[in-house]
Amino acid sequence: MSTQTLAHTIGNTPLVQMTRLPGIGNNRLFAKLEGNNPAGSVKDRPAYSMIYRAQERGQIKPGDTLIEATSGNTGIALAMAAAVLGYRMVLIMPAHMSAERRASMKAYGAEIIPVTQEQGMEGARDLAQQMAREGKGIVLDQFANPDNWRAHYEGTGPEIWRDTGGSITHFVSSMGTTGTIMGCSRFFKEQHPAPQIVGVQPDGESSIPGIRKWPEAYLPKIFERPRVDEVIEVSAAAAEATMRDMARIEGLFCGPSSGGAMWVALQLCKRLEGATIVSIACDRGDRYISTGVYPA
Numbered sequence: 001m002s003t004q005t006l007a008h009t010i011g012n013t014p015l016v017q018m019t020r021l022p023g024i025g026n027n028r029l030f031a032k033l034e035g036n037n038p039a040g041s042v043k044d045r046p047a048y049s050m051i052y053r054a055q056e057r058g059q060i061k062p063g064d065t066l067i068e069a070t071s072g073n074t075g076i077a078l079a080m081a082a083a084v085l086g087y088r089m090v091l092i093m094p095a096h097m098s099a100e101r102r103a104s105m106k107a108y109g110a111e112i113i114p115v116t117q118e119q120g121m122e123g124a125r126d127l128a129q130q131m132a133r134e135g136k137g138i139v140l141d142q143f144a145n146p147d148n149w150r151a152h153y154e155g156t157g158p159e160i161w162r163d164t165g166g167s168i169t170h171f172v173s174s175m176g177t178t179g180t181i182m183g184c185s186r187f188f189k190e191q192h193p194a195p196q197i198v199g200v201q202p203d204g205e206s207s208i209p210g211i212r213k214w215p216e217a218y219l220p221k222i223f224e225r226p227r228v229d230e231v232i233e234v235s236a237a238a239a240e241a242t243m244r245d246m247a248r249i250e251g252l253f254c255g256p257s258s259g260g261a262m263w264v265a266l267q268l269c270k271r272l273e274g275a276t277i278v279s280i281a282c283d284r285g286d287r288y289i290s291t292g293v294y295p296a
Contacts, residue, residue, distance in 0.1 A: 006084050007052075010037055010044045011155045015163040015278065020249045023266050027275045028167075031252060031262065032160060035284035039080035039104075040073075042156070042282045046179050047077035049151035050140045051085050062086035065137035069093070069124035072101035073210060073283055074142055074177070079108035090137055092124040097209070100287040122218050142177045144221035152183025160184070160278050161191055170272070172265045172279040174200045174211040174257040175231070178223040180280060185227040199231040200257075200264045206236035210257030210282055232267060234260040240293050242266070243285070247294070253285040256293060 013036045018029040034042035054060045065088040068078055075091040082089035091105055095114035105112055115123045125143070132139040142148050160168060171188060173181040181199055188195040201213045211234075214220065236256070243259025246252040258281040265279040285294060 006038055024269050027269045030278045031281040033281050039077045040284050043073040043077035045151040045155055046148040048081040050145050050147045051081045053147045067128050067131050067137040067139050069128040072097050076104045079105045079110035083108045092127050094120050099290045148179035149183035149222050152180050153187050157184040157187030167276045168195050168278050169275045170196045170277040172198045172261050174261045176210055176212050178220050196229045199228045200261050201233050203233040203235050208236050208239050208256050232264045234263050238263045254281045255283045255288050257282045
């Protein structure tokens, strides 16, 4: 009998076709179900990659304290990976993030240090670096760590290419740390220059969990603008409405960032004919119930 560790269950998530959402036309529209990862999001891939590869290089060893700023999914994934590999995990996050996210991190044994909503992710990132300078732990720094995008270059991108038979014409991904879009763009463009890489950002008025438009000083260092062919903005209202449509019409229960990416994919459908569009469904909807985005 062959055996697997939990780490072996990360990746190879389903790619499912949307068939009933209005406005698809004669295009083929797919969602990559990253909520099927063991800790429930696309961030399982880079979280395990960053810890495991740092350990391989001898930069960290089991028992060390790791520190990371997070808005939620990366923190949950890092807490899971730290538990698997034997590390103490300290997570710094804005206090207004959903109760489900905080509870999930604590369930995996992570310590949470809150910052205020006003300080936001920028303040969380600054505090993580300050703690590292004070010798309180090691910052993996998902925003500057190439092991973030490498997880998608080696996993997410090849899986999508395989499951579409290389027919993908458009890839749509929400942009936060930008690891997903950077890794997948690298892979797709190496296979063929034709696939268009479309990034999703919130509009100027919106706050959407998992999607960010960073101030210039806080742009992720792994982000390379030429690797994204187009950036389309989405409102929080449109992201949440599409998220609810995905559950009600397609049976796909996901979070607001997934809804935002799917809304952008549907905008592409309006101007395309015969395209094969893949959108990343970043996580599951159950970690947003307490926020009220799914009315009771």
